[in-house]
Amino acid sequence: MHAFDYHRASDVTSSLALQRQLGDSRFLAGGQSLLPMMKLRFAQTANIVDLRDCDELCGIAVEYETLRIGAMTRHADVAASKDVREAIPALADLAGWIGDPMVRSRGTMGGSIANADPSACYPSACLALAATINTTGGDIDADDFFLGVFETSLGEGELVTGAEFAIPDAASYQKFRHPASRFALAGVFVARFGEIVRVGVTGAARSGVYRWLEAEEALSRQFSVEALEGIHTPITEMNSDVQADAEYRAHLVDTMTRRAVLDAMTRSRD
Known part of the structure; x- marks a missing residue:
């Protein structure tokens, strides 16, 4: 792994400002995708901006026929959520089958979506459930968000803040x-x-x-x-x-x- 400097901010606004100030930097959510890639030297950056203190990016809510999940919500929380179980049981199952207990307790939905790993589970749910990906640059339909292997339409310096899933029959x-x-x-x-x-x-x-x-x-x-x-x-x-x-x-x-x-x-x- 290449050397990097570690930073933390208390909210989304300050995280974005810090990222712009640092220049060469990556946001860190749960770290279950980015850090292994950095260890293998498939990815590198001079600075890491940790989002763990951004409580506004956490949470699960059901409104009308839509399930919204904040980007920093852990896989384990999605799997255990009564709201998710009632609205879209298949999504709770998906989260419960990711990795092992350690990965599920650290990994986040937003990190998985933003990383667009070709073997990650959440992207398939985003496409099938006609999800809207919420970002600091605006909302993006899932059909337009995933562009290829580790490639999305997320703009430079933009951040995934959550996803809204249509509730299916x-x-x-x-x-x-x-x-x-x-x-x-x-x-x-x-x-x-x-x-x-x-x-x-x-x-x-x-x-x-x-x-x-x-x-x-x-x-x-x-x-x-x-x-x-x-x-x-x-x-x-x-x-x-x-x-x-x-x-x-x-x-x-x-x-x-x-x-x-x-x-x-x-x-x-x-």
């Missing part, structure tokens, strides 16, 4: 986990809003998180596993590495999607 997240890291070799979030179905896929594609439009179209016509008959993930779009080759990842996406549909059918609020 039914949803499920199914993940095939790497046995050591617990990252997704393939994770699929399926959400149904009336006759509209959205499918977010993480951990599998070379381009990072994406919506599987062909599956969405089929499931919007008929929300059942049978609707996916003959529909398969294009192998050419899948990532291939020492963990799993492209063919295996494509098979996992197909399988996790079908499992998610089956599970969502048992959770319908209709």
